[in-house]
Amino acid sequence: xxxxxxxxxxxxxxxxxxxxxxxxxxxGQTPLLNAQQSALLDLDAPEAAYQTLLxxxxxxxxxxxxxxxxxxxxPGGFASQAEAYAALVMLGHKNIITEVGHHAPGFYAAxxxxxxxxxxxxxxxxxxxxxxxxxxxLLGHLSxxxxxxxxxxxxxxxxxHFAMAAAWLHRQTLFPFTLGxxxxxxxxxxxxxxxxxxxxxxxxxxxxxxxxxxxxQEHHSMVSTKNNEAMMxxxxxxxxxxxxxxxxxxxxxxxxxxxxxxxxxFSFGQRLAFMQAVLKGVQEAVRSALSGKLTVFILKQLKxxxxxxxxxxxxxLYAQHTLDNPDIVNALKARALSPAAWELVRxxxxxxxxxxxxxxxxxxxxxxxxxxxxxxxxAYELGENKVATTAMGRMVAAVGQRDRHYLVTNAxxxxxxxxxxINQALKIIHPTTDPLYNQVPNGQVYEPLSEDACAGLxxxxxxxxxxxxxxxxxxxxxxxxxxxxxxxxxxxxxxRPTPSTVTLFTAGALEQGRxxxxxxxxxxxxxxxxxxxxxxxxxxxxxxxxxxxxxxxxALSTQNKGIAIFASKTPLPVRTTFAQTExxxxxxxxxxxxxxxxxxTVVLAVVGDMILQPVYxxxxxxxxxxYRVRIVSVINPRxxxxxxxxxxxxxxxxxxGFADETTFQRLFGGDALLxxxxxxxxxxxxxxLRATCPRDVLAWQRGETTASPAELMAHNGLxxxxxxxxxxxxxx
Numbered sequence: 001x002x003x004x005x006x007x008x009x010x011x012x013x014x015x016x017x018x019x020x021x022x023x024x025x026x027x028g029q030t031p032l033l034n035a036q037q038s039a040l041l042d043l044d045a046p047e048a049a050y051q052t053l054l055x056x057x058x059x060x061x062x063x064x065x066x067x068x069x070x071x072x073x074x075p076g077g078f079a080s081q082a083e084a085y086a087a088l089v090m091l092g093h094k095n096i097i098t099e100v101g102h103h104a105p106g107f108y109a110a111x112x113x114x115x116x117x118x119x120x121x122x123x124x125x126x127x128x129x130x131x132x133x134x135x136x137x138l139l140g141h142l143s144x145x146x147x148x149x150x151x152x153x154x155x156x157x158x159x160x161h162f163a164m165a166a167a168w169l170h171r172q173t174l175f176p177f178t179l180g181x182x183x184x185x186x187x188x189x190x191x192x193x194x195x196x197x198x199x200x201x202x203x204x205x206x207x208x209x210x211x212x213x214x215x216x217q218e219h220h221s222m223v224s225t226k227n228n229e230a231m232m233x234x235x236x237x238x239x240x241x242x243x244x245x246x247x248x249x250x251x252x253x254x255x256x257x258x259x260x261x262x263x264x265x266f267s268f269g270q271r272l273a274f275m276q277a278v279l280k281g282v283q284e285a286v287r288s289a290l291s292g293k294l295t296v297f298i299l300k301q302l303k304x305x306x307x308x309x310x311x312x313x314x315x316x317l318y319a320q321h322t323l324d325n326p327d328i329v330n331a332l333k334a335r336a337l338s339p340a341a342w343e344l345v346r347x348x349x350x351x352x353x354x355x356x357x358x359x360x361x362x363x364x365x366x367x368x369x370x371x372x373x374x375x376x377x378x379a380y381e382l383g384e385n386k387v388a389t390t391a392m393g394r395m396v397a398a399v400g401q402r403d404r405h406y407l408v409t410n411a412x413x414x415x416x417x418x419x420x421x422i423n424q425a426l427k428i429i430h431p432t433t434d435p436l437y438n439q440v441p442n443g444q445v446y447e448p449l450s451e452d453a454c455a456g457l458x459x460x461x462x463x464x465x466x467x468x469x470x471x472x473x474x475x476x477x478x479x480x481x482x483x484x485x486x487x488x489x490x491x492x493x494x495x496r497p498t499p500s501t502v503t504l505f506t507a508g509a510l511e512q513g514r515x516x517x518x519x520x521x522x523x524x525x526x527x528x529x530x531x532x533x534x535x536x537x538x539x540x541x542x543x544x545x546x547x548x549x550x551x552x553x554x555a556l557s558t559q560n561k562g563i564a565i566f567a568s569k570t571p572l573p574v575r576t577t578f579a580q581t582e583x584x585x586x587x588x589x590x591x592x593x594x595x596x597x598x599x600x601t602v603v604l605a606v607v608g609d610m611i612l613q614p615v616y617x618x619x620x621x622x623x624x625x626x627y628r629v630r631i632v633s634v635i636n637p638r639x640x641x642x643x644x645x646x647x648x649x650x651x652x653x654x655x656x657g658f659a660d661e662t663t664f665q666r667l668f669g670g671d672a673l674l675x676x677x678x679x680x681x682x683x684x685x686x687x688x689l690r691a692t693c694p695r696d697v698l699a700w701q702r703g704e705t706t707a708s709p710a711e712l713m714a715h716n717g718l719x720x721x722x723x724x725x726x727x728x729x730x731x732x
Contacts (some may be wrong), residue, residue: 598628
């Protein structure tokens with residue numbers, strides 16, 4: 001490489017430049033990576049550690065230059081593991097995921113250096129500064145909206161789900177994910193990896209990279225008191241065969257106190273020695289993970305290494321941390337590189353792994369999936385008693401048999417949910433083969449006793465481009481919903497189409513009488529009622545076994561949506577035809593019954609299936625009183641909002657289908673409207689917003705141990721008599 005005598009154009013916006021490092025003439029003249037060599041080969045060559053360390057400091061500088069420009073953002077966590085991230089990239093790995101949303105500035109710096117961000121018009125450091133934490137720019141936490149980002153990050157304890165899903169789909173590719181020692185305290189991180197490894201022992205190509213820096217967001221991390229042996233024993237005790245730990249303290253020649261030290265304060269020689277140890281440690285961990293051993297790499301270094309503050313104080317910037325703040329200025333000057341060094345780092349980053357992340361990571365292409373063809377539906381006669389979930393289970397089996405990458409997840413409860421036919425057809429994944437329990441090592445039903453693990457793998461697979469189904473009891477699913485919500489939001493922002501993430505929630509509150517309030521928790525419905533306004537979330541309430549089949553067929557045909565199907569495991573009367581549900585998916589609801597005559601029309605808008613029983617029981621009483629009654633089953637409530645109520649136009653794959661006013665009046669127009677649901681009243685909001693006649697709601701109140709669904713409904717005021725009384729009061 002010829003000497004750089006001028007400032008590279010991409011450096012516009014860098015405020016401080018430094019001098020060439022010692023040994024520049026020997027180690028910095030020629031970038032080690034190029035079009036023919038996309039990864040470091042000789043880690044003992046002095047240039048290897050030298051150029052990787054340059055990259056680590058370039059990341060630190062850009063993080064501070066970017067966050068300081070807005071006096072906002074999180075530099076400290078990523079800075080403490082900059083050497084590990086730099087080592088991964090220089091060794092040819094760019095499919096890097098994180099669970100730490102606060103590492104976003106570091107990822108943006110890396111994607112800027114390898115030119116990925118040019119796809120969104122960011123060419124210079126000034127562009128980087130201007131677009132940081134701005135709308136349509138570099139979001140405060142990672143998102144699939146950003147070129148080269150594989151998965152979102154924000155809520156802690158989620159990154160492993162994305163890494164494991166990607167590893168399962170791409171067996172020859174390494175998927176490292178950075179994990180903060182604060183995030184290690186989240187309850188499901190280790191258990192989800194343990195279950196995954198038991199189910200898929202051959203899939204070890206995901207690599208946790210523990211950022212062990214001693215601090216969380218505002219205080220010491222809870223694992224800061226462990227010594228190295230205890231930390232390694234912790235990982236070994238949780239099934240990890242290889243634990244590679246590099247401790248900056250072992251290289252300290254600056255006399256720093258405490259177990260956690262800042263390597264940027266070492267002598268130059270010791271900084272290089274530390275960097276080489278990280279390179280070799282990462283290489284060892286990578287080889288182990290790719291050779292079939294469950295492996296973790298741990299970098300122990302003080303939080304905030306090389307930036308404006310140390311420990312938890314480095315976690316984020318406050319209003320005073322502008323680019324004129326002395327702490328920011330001093331840190332920038334300390335990390336400043338020469339123009340030639342910036343050019344060298346840029347060339348290495350672009351060449352690493354074969355090109356910019358925005359071109360080479362697995363999520364930049366749509367995953368090829370086998371065509372499903374036509375999934376046959378089984379039509380049931382009106383009036384038959386059928387289990388809706390079982391009808392859907394038959395379809396799920398067909399999907400899995402046509403797509404071997406299709407996984408069904410459930411917290412060990414398919415049989416109890418009326419979908420044992422899924423287990424019979426696709427088999428539970430378990431190392432112990434047992435035909436009594438439909439268990440085989442290579443099945444397609446993933447059953448950890450953790451809703452987080454169920455939702456995480458299922459949603460992660462969809463985000464990575466595959467198909468899946470998460471099944472749960474309605475009352476327990478709330479424990480897995482945060483990761484599912486994260487993914488649906490990511491899908492709304494994603495720059496590529498991907499299969500919708502679909503769930504089946506069974507055993508609603510009304511079915512769980514004898515179990516009491518522990519199993520009678522329909523608050524997840526209220527959660528979904530709020531999510532409907534996102535634009536790509538749909539909660540479906542098929543009233544019967546015919547309807548659920550059409551709902552699932554529609555869900556399979558969609559992209560970038562989050563679709564939740566709520567249905568009973570109890571045999572219930574079939575009330576709809578396929579055509580009626582097809583219409584309801586477009587219009588939001590379907591009329592199940594309407595009286596021929598009457599002195600005033602009362603509309604009973606019903607969300608759910610079992611709740612239709614007291615509604616139909618109230619029907620003859622209302623008609624005897626002379627009223628005209630219309631029973632409307634609300635199947636797709638999102639369609640009943642006004643377009644302005646929902647952020648549909650902001651979605652990458654927008655769905656602007658809403659019931660127009662003529663349709664709405666045909667369904668819900670009358671002299672009185674009573675919303676009835678055995679779940680959360682919030683799902684009736686779109687109807688109550690648009691209806692103009694007198695209206696009211698009967699809905700779930702609280703659980704109780706009862707002998708029958710009817711008794712439980714009575715406990716919640718959901719009786720035929722209550723429906724009649726409320727309707728009469730509206731018509732007075």
